[in-house]
Amino acid sequence: MAPMQHPAGTPDSDAAPTTQDPTSQDPTPQAVGRARPDAIHVPVMRDRIIELLAPALREPGSVFVDCTLGLGGHTAALLDACPQARAIGLDRDPDALATAGERLAPYGDRVTRVRAVYDELTDVLADLGVPRIQGVLADLGLSSLQIDARDRGFAYSVDSPLDMRMGQEGPTAADVVNTYAAPQLSRILRRYGEERFADRIARAIVAARESEPFTTSARLVETIAAAIPAAARHTGGHPAKRTFQALRIEVNRELEALEGMLPAALAALAVDGRIAVLAYHSLEDRLVKQSFREASTSSAPRDLPVVPDELLPTFELLTRGAERPSVEETATNPRAASARLRAARRIKESR
Known part of the structure; x- marks a missing residue:
């Protein structure tokens, strides 16, 4: 596990466009090291993610975690759409944290950046003194910074x-x-x-x-x-x-980290809190699907006439299966082509 380092200065955000096969994209001629904050692609399925997460981020003091801060695109969009909310952005890549910090500087103390792998979410929240959160986003693909840097x-x-x-x-x-x-x-x-x-x-x-x-x-x-x-x-x-x-x-160790992050993220969400995950290949999507299905399924026997409250599901699905980007989006951003989006909302506390 990568060493966890806390608040890395100012602003942060979500990972930029990626795909199941992002490495097939030709990098730009001078793409070495950090990307410029003013040369960042539009995040994958940005508008749909805002639509799914924003209802949970309307109250003052609402907090969402971008588990894959990347270049800050999704986080910036959510902060614009939800002016009462603040963000915690995680990323293991110091170059991404630095670039996101520049991009998100206008949001000031509404953003806290942390260098950490997303399966360290529970420890990050404990260290920051944040007991419950209202939103979680994870864009599991490579960021443009990683793809384009030779x-x-x-x-x-x-x-x-x-x-x-x-x-x-x-x-x-x-x-x-x-x-x-x-x-x-x-x-x-x-x-x-x-x-x-x-x-x-x-x-x-x-x-x-x-x-x-x-x-x-x-x-x-x-x-x-x-x-x-x-x-x-x-x-x-x-x-x-x-x-x-x-x-x-x-x-x-991407799949191991995802297996650790999903239960931690679900457990951290307050009632009415929402989670959205963008996966880019079947291995990731299978883990997300299984985790969300277990959380949204009653644990009561099928023939039980009255289901006790403690056996009712704690989450409901917000997407029917895995949603895909539009034809228009993939035409302008080929790296989004293999994205699969799933989302869920906590409906009750766990017993």
């Missing part, structure tokens, strides 16, 4: 260092591909990338690193492509897409 190693469309760390601490993607045994690599590619050629790719990586360790993305992309049968290279998108997704998830 030196971060998320994109397979350009040659860059094999890093992929969101928080800039711990093992890198290069460490994974150069040290994991073939069965371990195969398991990661199959589980996190849903890669059907996982065994072939893992064996190819292990064989290639014997002559020279992997340090940049280009050679890894070549190794992956060569391991995939020729007939399959031209279907299902870029041949390295699933492997890079799997490596990113492994490096940043």
Whole structure:
């Protein structure tokens, strides 16, 4: 778990547009390091997220947590729409926190930024003395800052260092591909990338690193492509897409963090509080769906004539299934194409 660091200065916010395969986007020529606050994309499904969360943020003193602050886009939109509310923005990436701070500076003390992974939510709220909150937002995709910065190693469309760390601490993607045994690599590619050629790719990586360790993305992309049968290279998108997704998830323990964040976020919400989560691939969306379904389902036996209050669900779903961005939005922002939005509202306290 990344070290938690509290209030990082002023303003913060939500993560910028992302997709299941954001790394296929070509970064801008000078995209190294921090993004400019004035060059930020419109957040994914911004208006729908405001519509879902704003009803819980109308009272003075309302607090919402942006679990994935990113470049601050969603948070800024919510603060504009809900002038009585204040925000707590979490992000493990110091560059994102700094850029969001510049963008959100006009909101002053309405924003508190914290460097933390979102599964540390309970500890963050305790340290800030915030017992209950009225809103939670999590945009689980990569931010534009991470996608477009060549030196971060998320994109397979350009040659860059094999890093992929969101928080800039711990093992890198290069460490994974150069040290994991073939069965371990195969398991990661199959589980996190849903890669059907996982065994072939893992064996190819292990064989290639014997002559020279992997340090940049280009050679890894070549190794992956060569391991995939020729007939399959031209279907299902870029041949390295699933492997890079799997490596990113492994490096940043993304699914573990999500499994920790979801129950913590639901538990932190006050009655009438709302949560919205944007997922970008089936692994994330499955966890969100399961968590929301359990919270919104009665625990009483089906044939019980009268359901005791303590067995009634504590949440209700605000979305019918997973909502998707409009055709118009994906046309102007291709990174939003794979977004899946789910939301829920607390209707009673837990017993």
